[in-house]
Amino acid sequence: MFxxxxxxxxxxxxxxxxxxxxVKLVNPANKRKYDIIVVGTGLAGASAAxxxxxxxxxxxxxxxxxxxxxxxxxxxQGGINAAKNYQNDGDSVFRLFYDxxxxxxxxxxxxxxxxxxxxxxxxxxxCVAQGVPFAREYGGLLANRSFGGxxxxxxxxxxxxxxxxxxLGAYSALSRQIAYGKVKMYTRSEMLDLVVVDGKxxxxxxxxxxxxxxxTHAAHAVILATGGYGNVFYLSTNAKYCNVTAAWRAHKxxxxxxxxxxxxxxxTCIPVSGDYQSKLTLMSESLxxxxxxxxxxxxxxAERLRKGEIRVADIKEADRxxxxxxxxxxxxxxxxxxxxxxxxxxxxxxxxxxGSTGLAVYLDFADSIKRNGADWVAAKxxxxxxxxxxxxxxxxxELPMRIYPAVHYTMGGLWVDYNLQTTVPGLYAAxxxxxxxHGANRLGAxxxxxxxxxxxxxxxxxxxxxxxxxxxxxVTTQDPAFAEAEAGVRARIDKLMSINGTRTPTEFHxxxxxxxxxxxxxxxxxxxxxxxxxxIQKLKREFWSDLKVVGVNADLNQTLESAGRVADFLELGExxxxxxxxxxxxxxxxxxxxxxTPEGEALRNDDDYAYVAAxxxxxxxxxxxxxxEELHFENVKLTxxxxx
Amino acid sequence: MAGxxxxxxxxxxxxxVWRQKNRNSEGKIVDYQVKDISPxxxxxxxxxxxxxxxxxxxxxxxxxxxxxREGICGSCNLFINGRAHGPEKxxxxxxxxxxKFSDGDTITxxxxxxxxxxxxxxxxxxxxxxxxxxxxxxxxxxxxxxxxDANEIPIPKEISDRAFEAATCIGCGxxxxxxxxxxxxxxxxxxxxxxxxxPQGHVERKSRVENxxxxxxxxxxxxxxxxxxxxxxxxxxxxxxxxxxxxxxFLAAKATSNNLS
Numbered sequence: 001m002f003x004x005x006x007x008x009x010x011x012x013x014x015x016x017x018x019x020x021x022x023v024k025l026v027n028p029a030n031k032r033k034y035d036i037i038v039v040g041t042g043l044a045g046a047s048a049a050x051x052x053x054x055x056x057x058x059x060x061x062x063x064x065x066x067x068x069x070x071x072x073x074x075x076x077q078g079g080i081n082a083a084k085n086y087q088n089d090g091d092s093v094f095r096l097f098y099d100x101x102x103x104x105x106x107x108x109x110x111x112x113x114x115x116x117x118x119x120x121x122x123x124x125x126x127c128v129a130q131g132v133p134f135a136r137e138y139g140g141l142l143a144n145r146s147f148g149g150x151x152x153x154x155x156x157x158x159x160x161x162x163x164x165x166x167x168l169g170a171y172s173a174l175s176r177q178i179a180y181g182k183v184k185m186y187t188r189s190e191m192l193d194l195v196v197v198d199g200k201x202x203x204x205x206x207x208x209x210x211x212x213x214x215x216t217h218a219a220h221a222v223i224l225a226t227g228g229y230g231n232v233f234y235l236s237t238n239a240k241y242c243n244v245t246a247a248w249r250a251h252k253x254x255x256x257x258x259x260x261x262x263x264x265x266x267x268t269c270i271p272v273s274g275d276y277q278s279k280l281t282l283m284s285e286s287l288x289x290x291x292x293x294x295x296x297x298x299x300x301x302a303e304r305l306r307k308g309e310i311r312v313a314d315i316k317e318a319d320r321x322x323x324x325x326x327x328x329x330x331x332x333x334x335x336x337x338x339x340x341x342x343x344x345x346x347x348x349x350x351x352x353x354x355g356s357t358g359l360a361v362y363l364d365f366a367d368s369i370k371r372n373g374a375d376w377v378a379a380k381x382x383x384x385x386x387x388x389x390x391x392x393x394x395x396x397x398e399l400p401m402r403i404y405p406a407v408h409y410t411m412g413g414l415w416v417d418y419n420l421q422t423t424v425p426g427l428y429a430a431x432x433x434x435x436x437x438h439g440a441n442r443l444g445a446x447x448x449x450x451x452x453x454x455x456x457x458x459x460x461x462x463x464x465x466x467x468x469x470x471x472x473x474x475v476t477t478q479d480p481a482f483a484e485a486e487a488g489v490r491a492r493i494d495k496l497m498s499i500n501g502t503r504t505p506t507e508f509h510x511x512x513x514x515x516x517x518x519x520x521x522x523x524x525x526x527x528x529x530x531x532x533x534x535x536i537q538k539l540k541r542e543f544w545s546d547l548k549v550v551g552v553n554a555d556l557n558q559t560l561e562s563a564g565r566v567a568d569f570l571e572l573g574e575x576x577x578x579x580x581x582x583x584x585x586x587x588x589x590x591x592x593x594x595x596x597t598p599e600g601e602a603l604r605n606d607d608d609y610a611y612v613a614a615x616x617x618x619x620x621x622x623x624x625x626x627x628x629e630e631l632h633f634e635n636v637k638l639t640x641x642x643x644x
Numbered sequence: 645m646a647g648x649x650x651x652x653x654x655x656x657x658x659x660x661v662w663r664q665k666n667r668n669s670e671g672k673i674v675d676y677q678v679k680d681i682s683p684x685x686x687x688x689x690x691x692x693x694x695x696x697x698x699x700x701x702x703x704x705x706x707x708x709x710x711x712x713r714e715g716i717c718g719s720c721n722l723f724i725n726g727r728a729h730g731p732e733k734x735x736x737x738x739x740x741x742x743x744k745f746s747d748g749d750t751i752t753x754x755x756x757x758x759x760x761x762x763x764x765x766x767x768x769x770x771x772x773x774x775x776x777x778x779x780x781x782x783x784x785x786x787x788x789x790x791x792x793d794a795n796e797i798p799i800p801k802e803i804s805d806r807a808f809e810a811a812t813c814i815g816c817g818x819x820x821x822x823x824x825x826x827x828x829x830x831x832x833x834x835x836x837x838x839x840x841x842x843p844q845g846h847v848e849r850k851s852r853v854e855n856x857x858x859x860x861x862x863x864x865x866x867x868x869x870x871x872x873x874x875x876x877x878x879x880x881x882x883x884x885x886x887x888x889x890x891x892x893x894f895l896a897a898k899a900t901s902n903n904l905s
Contacts, residue, residue, distance in 0.1 A: 051788040129791035133808035140798025172783035179779040
């Protein structure tokens with residue numbers, strides 16, 4: 001029987017308020033008797049750690065970075081959504097909820113998304129009070145811009161560095177609690193296992209990345225805020241250290257993993273330039289507000305362009321195909337990410353791609369510069385243009401940007417109930433590492449919103465309900481489960497160090513990434529997925545017999561760190577393929593070529609697949625068990641998503 | 645050496661790299677050769693090539709800090725040919741591309757050099773002193789919830805933009821590495837200015853600047869002698885003006901201190 005999602009009764013607009021009243025509270029004097037571990041200190045983790053410490057709990061926070069300020073939340077560019085309706089353009093909590101459920105292609109839980117939209121307004125208040133310098137109008141009030149998948153301007157931003165400013169806000173709140181001694185911060189510490197005692201999460205095992213020391217830590221509850229798993233593709237817009245290890249170890253200890261195949265391919269990234277490439281760089285979606293996406297109308301023109309026989313300027317206006325504006329007149333260049341990505345791929349598949357590889361389309365600012373002036377464009381997007389020029393050596397004020405889709409975000413993640421609790425009691429998941437709010441596709445500017453909603457305004461309430469039912473007796477690492485988990489971690493490190501083969505972790509990671517991108521990327525087929533599964537299994541066997549790691553554990557050893565993460569990606573990759581195979585429909589970021597409308601749009605199957613696929617670990621090399629949480633839509637009408 | 649040359653052919657380079665086993669051991673410069681480096685590679689991708697090569701030869705790769713590789717996380721911190729983040733202005737190491745170098749170049753790569761940033765290993769240093777300075781007061785003391793509506797206090801756009809400019813500091817430590825005194829004034833002043841400019845930060849502006857400066861001194865950073873190398877080498881263009889603001893804030897705080905102890 002599937003675990004209860006614990007969605008409160010009552011009308012959707014009243015569920016959260018009712019739930020906040022119904023949950024048990026921990027009295028102020030007792031809060032200091034509870035210890036909480038927070039793993040990851042990005043937006044979700046830092047905001048949760050700070051807020052819980054403010055309430056009086058003792059928090060231990062862990063980050064594998066040298067400082068909490070480095071988490072990859074910092075790289076989010078475009079903005080954060082909130083239903084403030086400051087622009088008087090018809091926004092509301094219900095509209096943000098509606099847009100998010102629709103944008104997610106009807107594969108998210110209504111109640112969670114509604115709550116997200118409700119608390120979105122509090123996030124903006126909170127961040128402004130912290131000193132986050134959002135963009136403002138001349139009258140001194142906050143500015144907004146529009147983003148993909150919405151017809152209102154509800155996105156708050158700080159030039160192209162919104163994630164940085166929000167993370168530094170959360171980091172400042174966290175720093176204040178560290179100074180007060182309410183948060184004990186462990187930097188350069190990587191979680192390598194979850195400790196479960198009597199069926200409940202009781203602690204973690206970590207490795208100190210400087211000394212190699214293996215440590216155990218106990219607490220009354222554990223929160224994972226460890227981000228997404230996009231780096232399973234090797235090349236993605238994620239930072240190099242982003243990994244699935246913490247979430248995956250929790251999965252192997254009993255936490256269900258939901259919708260792993262729902263990955264977001266972001267349409268506007270700088271294209272790959274060579275096989276040495278170590279990561280991909282995103283160009284904010286906000287650029288689609290003013291940039292126009294196009295390719296040459298004729299394949300022959302594109303070919304001549306690629307060969308360098310003609311230049312962009314030689315292509316007349318009439319010979320350009322602004323394909324998003326042509327196909328989706330209502331939303332134009334601002335269609336949601338999955339639609340924009342798939343269309344770019346279609347153009348390149350037709351042979352109309354540009355750039356030396358033919359795997360790129362243009363994002364052109366010429367019209368905007370003509371209409372508004374280069375200064376106006378620079379004020380809005382200056383840092384993005386500079387970044388583009390640094391990487392490509394081309395000036396985007398003179399030449400259109402070349403962009404191509406790249407893996408950016410993972411909607412799937414640890415299954416959580418309405419309280420953000422996983423299937424392991426006492427283990428919570430916040431931010432990108434849970435599956436909660438984005439369904440099969442995340443709208444732009446919603447990741448920051450979700451991370452901060454979970455950390456500032458959801459977990460601080462819901463975790464109290466669990467703790468109030470847990471005795472406030474001190475917890476220790478004496479239980480044999482700690483020694484057992486620690487021994488397991490040590491044995492695995494020894495194994496990785498002793499294979500002494502010929503291939504590096506990076507080589508295995510690239511090979512895995514290639515399989516995932518080819519067969520489980522922007523377009524998937526049953527045949528391709530079956531092939532991918534066999535390939536991943538083969539690669540996994542090779543990994544455990546031919547891996548090369550040098551150095552020792554008792555030292556800063558970045559090769560060893562990487563090896564452990566790749567080992568977990570190999571297992572996750574196989575589960576993603578299983579999930580994509582199970583889902584015989586197309587929805588959001590999951591596009592199965594067998595299931596499309598005559599116009600080539602994603603064809604959902606609501607009768608058979610309106611569920612959350614929650615996978616349950618069954619042991620080494622055993623097929624995982626699929627559990628299905630049926631999704632019920634009472635407030636949003638399921639329709640064929642149309643942005644025409 | 646500098647100057648973009650997008651059509652350059654693959655390069656062969658000599659690297660002189662600082663190797664140091666850990667905080668307590670002595671380090672030394674070791675020479676390495678790297679071949680067929682594409683001008684389109686980033687500097688860190690060039691080091692990836694070196695590290696994969698070392699690994700295949702059974703030698704330990706060079707440890708260095710990096711993460712986002714898009715110039716925002718502040719992790720990367722290489723001292724390249726005697727300059728923080730290398731020869732290109734306004735650029736972090738990860739955004740520096742090999743097209744700024746030429747075939748046959750010799751490139752010296754060292755960690756940040758400052759007593760307050762001890763070396764962890766090779767090119768990786770410990771910058772936790774920066775975190776402790778922020779913990780001393782780099783925040784506005786409000787709890788989650790109970791905050792006024794975000795539009796309740798209008799802030800002039802010019803002020804907000806200036807606060808934003810100061811807030812874009814990525815905490816990489818290039819300012820310290822570039823300073824002959826290893827002073828952290830640019831870093832500290834960026835946070836002090838951001839919060840002093842905003843009305844939300846006014847309540848604690850005196851204690852903030854006093855406490856942050858005290859912590860900066862405690863961490864052993866050198867004094868500021870207004871040379872300006874910090875701002876010249878800052879990859880995100882944090883302005884020297886912030887140091888002037890810090891000094892004004894500090895003087896005003898000391899003259900009218902609320903700190904009665």
